Amino acid sequence: MDEKRIDYLAHQLLTRKISATEREELDEWYNTFASYELYIYSALKKQQFSDNLYQQITKKIDITPRRRVIYYRYVGIAASLLLVLSIIFYRVFTNKQHRQTFANKSLIEIKPGSDRAQLRLADGRTLDLEKAAEGVLPTGDQSVKKAGKGLITYSDSEKIADGSDYNILSTPKGGKFSIKLSDGTLAILDASSSLRYPSRFTGANRMVEVSGQVYFEVVHNAKQPFIVKAAGQTIRDLGTHFNINAYPQEKGVKTTLEEGAVSVQDGKHTVFLKPGQAAWSNNNTGNITVVEADLEEVLSWKNGYFRFNDERIGNIMLQLSNWYDIEVSYAANLPEDGFNGTISRSKNLTEVLAMLERTGIIHFKIEGRRITVLP
Incomplete structure (x- = not known):
């Protein structure tokens, strides 16, 4: 499905004009789209994220075809909204922070497996x-x-x-x-x-x-x-x-x-x-x-993506170590926060680490294929 069609369906959803056929089309896209470029958040920030998302929904943000949207399953507010897979402006809210996180790092891209x-x-x-x-x-x-x-x-x-x-x-x-x-x-x-x-x-x-x-x-x-x-x-x-x-x-x-x-x-x-x-x-x-x-x-690895469900950073880094062939060390005690989210295993390592850093809970030092986890 191209971006114009996604934008149109998202707009129909947010303005409550979406038909049953269009809703089925949007649900199918959400369940099968290849990028899996969803937001990763920590348990600590879940409520903050939910509050921000709720504000965007209630304001009925105007969506233009030039903007890329990401379809997100909202999990923290009224039961009626649980049935509405919400749309957020992923690029708008995260790209600036992404650029700041890695702007001054000279990196050799580590490709996926x-x-x-x-x-x-x-x-x-x-x-x-x-x-x-x-x-x-x-x-x-x-x-x-x-x-x-x-x-x-x-x-x-x-x-x-x-x-x-x-x-x-x-x-x-x-x-x-x-x-x-x-x-x-x-x-x-x-x-x-x-x-x-x-x-x-x-x-x-x-x-x-x-x-x-x-x-x-x-x-x-x-x-x-x-x-x-x-x-x-x-x-x-x-x-x-x-x-x-x-x-x-x-x-x-x-x-x-x-x-x-x-x-x-x-x-x-x-x-x-x-x-x-x-x-x-x-x-x-x-x-x-x-x-x-x-x-x-459990089957996310077979289907081409990582899925974290209240996962501790130590377990996440074990998965990344296997898939990206990296060495991982820790500069301090591991945070106790659970991380949640989904991302394609076809992404380069820096993209995955950037999404983890956006939680504000952890940061990374990258030296070749050696990754150090920092508080």
């Missing part, structure tokens, strides 16, 4: 998949192909008799990659992640092992269950889509079910998940806790 991975074969050879040409890969197996940017595929080749040749697909910091296994199951790897799998599944189970963060869309086969091992957790698929977060920094494994059903086992404990639930295995206690999950937040 991209489709990068290595494939380690059972015989010890390693392929750089970023540089590999599309088509059959030089693995000695004609069933293995690079099917496009960021994807390799396997077909169920009968030439592989026992399926004992395990390969490892791994992504570095700043990398992501997808693989379609020989049974048709799709696995999407986030940065600093790995998947160990056989070229062909044989035997009673389809067994794989993961580290980091991996999303699965499993092709169900009741006669040959799909099993994922992640640290101390074992996930058995009952026909499903699910996400596994097993980064070492998380001090546990979190499995979140999007659809279908899975059982999660950790030692002697087993739980069954329903869609929208997550199982958290604590490395220290060995217990499994089942909680309701925010699927939009």
